[in-house]
Each structure stands twice: as structure tokens, then as C-alpha cells.
Amino acid sequence: MPTVYDVARLAGVSTATVSRVMRGSDLVRPVTRDRVLAVIEEVGFVPDASAQGLSRRRKEIIGLVGLERGVNETDIERDGLLFVDVVVHAVEAVLRGTDTSLLLSFGPSGEQFHDRIRALSGKVDGLLVVEDALAPAQLRVLARRLPVVAIAASAAGAGLDVVRVDNPAGMRDLATHLTTGHGYRRLGFVGGPRDAPDAVERLAAFSTAVRSVPGCAVDVVPGGDFSEASGRTAARVLLSREAIPEAVACANDQMAIGVMRELQRSGIAIPGDVAVTGFDNIFPGRVVEPALTTVGQPVRELGVRAAARLLERIEGSTEPARAETLPTELVLRRSCGCPAEAKE
Amino acid sequence: MPTVYDVARLAGVSTATVSRVMRGSDLVRPVTRDRVLAVIEEVGFVPDASAQGLSRRRKEIIGLVGLERGVNETDIERDGLLFVDVVVHAVEAVLRGTDTSLLLSFGPSGEQFHDRIRALSGKVDGLLVVEDALAPAQLRVLARRLPVVAIAASAAGAGLDVVRVDNPAGMRDLATHLTTGHGYRRLGFVGGPRDAPDAVERLAAFSTAVRSVPGCAVDVVPGGDFSEASGRTAARVLLSREAIPEAVACANDQMAIGVMRELQRSGIAIPGDVAVTGFDNIFPGRVVEPALTTVGQPVRELGVRAAARLLERIEGSTEPARAETLPTELVLRRSCGCPAEAKE
């Protein structure tokens, strides 16, 4: 591998000049610059990022750590590729305009993972933490070492930059639509993992909103795991109840799809007999029959904002930490009883 | 940020000893080790990866570069998150067992992207190139600088490690199933992007296989872009033909779903009137009605093998470059006319 020294020698200049040319800097006579560039091209010189990083105290790399939800590999493959992946693409798109790269690491939250992240923190200039990949305490420790921006994290942890989505508002909108809009009174809710802050938050918001409407009640089926299969299971639980709800909201789309298909298998018409709704607005929700009413999150935007914020921090911005909350969007389709293609 | 020097001073030892402790190396008296570890813990020392990389000539980072297909951001969000993302997760899972991290970069193939990759190559120990993110020539240039393993690349380029899937075999199996198995004679094929090697390969294999069966013919609708929308468009083209095929195979699942939905919208029964098949075995294919018959690729395995191979190369393996081809799997569901839940 050629180094600056090689290039310098071949071009008959000093390493300082080579460096200046590389960095597109000023103060190099054009003729000299050309000579150096020619040599660089010829020997295929690419500066070693480690050396640059050491010397400039800047690695031009940011890390993104996320959760690897399903333990089951098949699940990951078919269900898991959603939230975090969209964020990754969004962040990468932002980075494309800079010369910073994206390092990523997934893992199940836990001690061992924390060690991995700790080591990783030596390789990056800043960190994006998606969902609650790290416990608040660990987050805070990291934040002392380098800039950290949390994405969709529950524990807003004072003093930390966070970019999140207004889950409760989305659920409230949905609840209002089902009750006030469609006039459903007996609602059901299929909950997600108890340790998923999103799931908890959605359940709480939905319950509260529904109960605030006179005459409405919610039958909660807790403990889903965000998978289609757990949606089917929940549907069976609902079927065993004496009174099946008129409308069932689910903590995410995957489970909603499972619920729909299981209910349909039992001869229940959707939305005729029971309305079903999801949360997330994933692609499959558009192609199932009936199309799924859901709440869309600006996931991409989440990534974009977080990346931008992190880059600012790395540049040295010292403005106080801020929590930014993005709005959700109600996506009305047929599964809730709306006519086809209705849009809010 | 504390450095080895700080730790050394506080622990009353030399930096060499601190380094030895960090690297879990031998030859350090237990009592000394403990003292050092205590200090490390106390000051929260995390070694600087740049310095380590420079000194050890190993960055413990590998890069993965992939294509960002859709230009349209919405498309990316709902359709694009498939192949490459599964690979990313698979690679990351392999890396989890090591202390190497994953750096990634997406982009539209092109000159500017190539420059980005070139710069990126200074940050990593090796590179994984997914699909044809880089032109063969560029690939070869990179491969001279560092270990490179191509994933699902068409240009097997001699002298390069490649891990790929046997697309043609999958399509052949499917063609045989449709013709010999179900007895369809008039087949249709909805092609993908002309610049997507996979799409080209699939079309060729399907055509050849079908034509080898006496009495069978293929009507090709070229130029899809792998999106659901382009599937719908293709369906309209097929509807305008004098004779609609008995079975339509598509270059991927997304398009197949589009084809199905558009045909159904025109009152055509699937698989009653027309059978439809896809390729890739994505999640939505399982939940559409009827469930989609398709060809599954071991995408995850692709990532795992490639990562393993790259790590070996980085370790210095000098065995000759090898192309590894993984088998596909025919996934028979209802859309081709098979009874529900049939498995091959």
C-alpha cells in the first residue's frame, strides 16, 4: 500500500504538500498540485483512515445501534426488517452528502451487547441509538464520552437529544376515528411486548382515549410479540370471549394482519363483523384483503432528523439537548369500515 | 478522554502493560492486571480505534456496499427493504461473534459512488459488494487493494470471491412445475430491470426451460422495475393481448403481487383463470390472497457465507478465489394452482 511518503517521494515534494493536496487545501501551486495528483492517481493512493483519524481526532464515522428483536432467524427475515432498516437507509442517505460513514451494530439489549457498544464507541465520532437498544443508564454513560442521539427512545432521559414520534397522538386519532367516527362501542386491543416502550405507550393512549368516550370499553389482550403469529393467537383469545369486540386495534401491523386472517378463517367478515386496525403502515398492510387501516409514522424522517442532529453535535454544537417529536398520520383503508381508498 | 498514558500513570505501570492487559494478553502478573483493570474501569478508558488500527494495521471494520434501487423515497421505504437488508442483518450476526464491525454504504452505481467507495476503502479491512453495486472493473481495482467478496454479483469476474444463488435452477424448477406439473402451455413472463443481472438471468432461464417443453410458448412483458406498480402495468399489457396466458411468472414477488391484484381487479380469478408466480419469497407473498407461489433464495445464508469468507481472507487465507453457488427452493402456494399449504 502506498503511503504519503511514497507519493511525496515520487512527486518530489514533502508529505505536507501531499497532505495539502489531498485535503483540497489552499496554498499549493497549481502545477505542484497536478504533479501530486498525477502520482496519487498512478499509484492508487488512498489515505489510511486510521492515521487520519488519529491525527485529526475525527474518524468520519458514526455508529447506529439497534435492537435485533426476534431471536428466531426466520422471524427476523420476514418481519424484522422494518423500522430500524428504514432508519438505516434514511441515515445513510443523509450521510451520502458528507464524507462520514455509517457503522452499525444490532443486538439484543443486554450486558454483552453493552460491551460491544462500548468497544464500538472507540471507532466512531457519535452514536445513534434506535429504540431502546441501550438502557438509559448505559446511554448516559456513552453520552459522556461522545455525542449521542436517541431515536424513538422512550426514556427521553433529560440531557439527551431524542427524536421520536408522537405515538399517543396517533393512537388517540385512531381511537377517535373508531368510536366517534364509526360509532364502535366495544373495542378490543391486541398489545405488544411489555418491554417495548412503543407497545406500552400505544396501549395506554388507546385505552385512555376510548374510555374517555361515554359508553365505550376496551378489552385488552396483552402480551403479543409483534409477530403475525402472535396476532393469530390473540384472535383466538378474542374468539373465546363471550362478546367479540366490534373493532380490534393492534399494537402493530403484523399482529393486525394475523388477527384479520385468523378471524376470517373463522368466517368472520372484516370489516363487516369486526373492524381491525394496525400501527406502522408497513407494505403488506396495503396488499392484504381488506387493506389495513393503520397509523403511519414518518420513520424515514426520524432517521434524517436524528442524523442531522448528530452531525451538528459532532461539529461541536453546544445548544441544549432537545427532544423533537414528529407527528403521525392516520391511514384510513378498508379494514376499519371506511370505503376503499379513503384518505384522511 | 483518558488514554493509555493516563491509565499507565494512575496504575503505576508502563503503557506496554496497559496495552497487554487490554488485549487480554499473557504475561501480566494477576495482581498487576487487576490494578490496571481497576483504573480502566474507574476512568472509563476505551482505546481509540484509530490509534489501534494504525498500530496494528487492522481496523476491525468491514464494509458492505449495496445499491439504493428506487430513486423515489416512498418506493424505497415500502419495497426496497429486502434483499440487501437481509444480507446486512446476516452479516452483522456473523460479525457479532468477532470484534469486527460493519460499515455500510448504499448508492446508485456510478462515478460519484465509486469515489465514495474508494474513500471508504481506507476505513475498512475488507469489502462485501452486494449485487452489482460496482462495475466489474471497479471491483477489480478494489480487490487489488483489499479483500473483496461479491454477493449475488453477476460478473463472477475470475479471480474474485463470489457467493451467489442459483437463479436459473430456481426458474427452471418453476417452469417445469408450471408446464409439466400443471400442464400450462401458454406462459407469460413479467421481466425486471434490464440492468438487473438477476432479472435478466431469470428471464433467460424461464424462457429456455419453457421452450424446451414441446408445445409451450412464452409471452414476455419486459421492462418492469421490480415494483408492485410496474407489475400492475404489466398486467394491463397482458390484458390487452388477444390471448391471455394461462400462467404468468414474474421476475420478483413485488411485481407478481401487482400483477395479481390488477388481474383480480379485472375480474380474473387466480389461479382459476390465470396462475401467477413470483420470485424471492418475501413476507407479503404469504399474506396476499391467494398466497403466492414463488422461489425462495437463501438470502440470509448468502450473507453469512460471504461474511465468513471475507473474514478468512482478512485473516490471510490465500486459497484461490472461489465462486460458491447456493440452491434455491421452490415454494408452492395457491397462486399457481396448487392446493393450499402444499410444500415442495
Add this chain to the structure above:
DNA sequence: AACACGAATGTAACCGCTTACAACCGAGGA
């Protein structure tokens, strides 16, 4: 002609860690 000055370039220290090699230390052997 001597001088001042700014542009261009070179010199060398430094970034933080690793590691070859040297130095040291205590115990067992002669």
C-alpha cells in the same frame, strides 16, 4: 542594491496504541 513581505514548501512533532527488544528480578543450580 538591500530589504520587506507574502506565497509556497519543507521539517518535524504529535495523535494514541502496539510491540520488539532491553532490563530487571527472584529463585534454583553449580
Add this chain to the structure above:
DNA sequence: TCCTCGGTTGTAAGCGGTTACATTCGTGTT
């Protein structure tokens, strides 16, 4: 007691860039 030797630890030279500061050089001044 002196020497040898293996186990520990320290010294210092890199690793490959960057950059503050010094140096050189050509030109316009006086």
C-alpha cells in the same frame, strides 16, 4: 556466593497521516 534463566515490566520506535512553525524564494519598495 555467583550465575543462569524464565517470568514481568519498561523503553522507545514505529504505524501514516496532519499541521504549527520554520524556511525559502521571488518580487515590489525605497
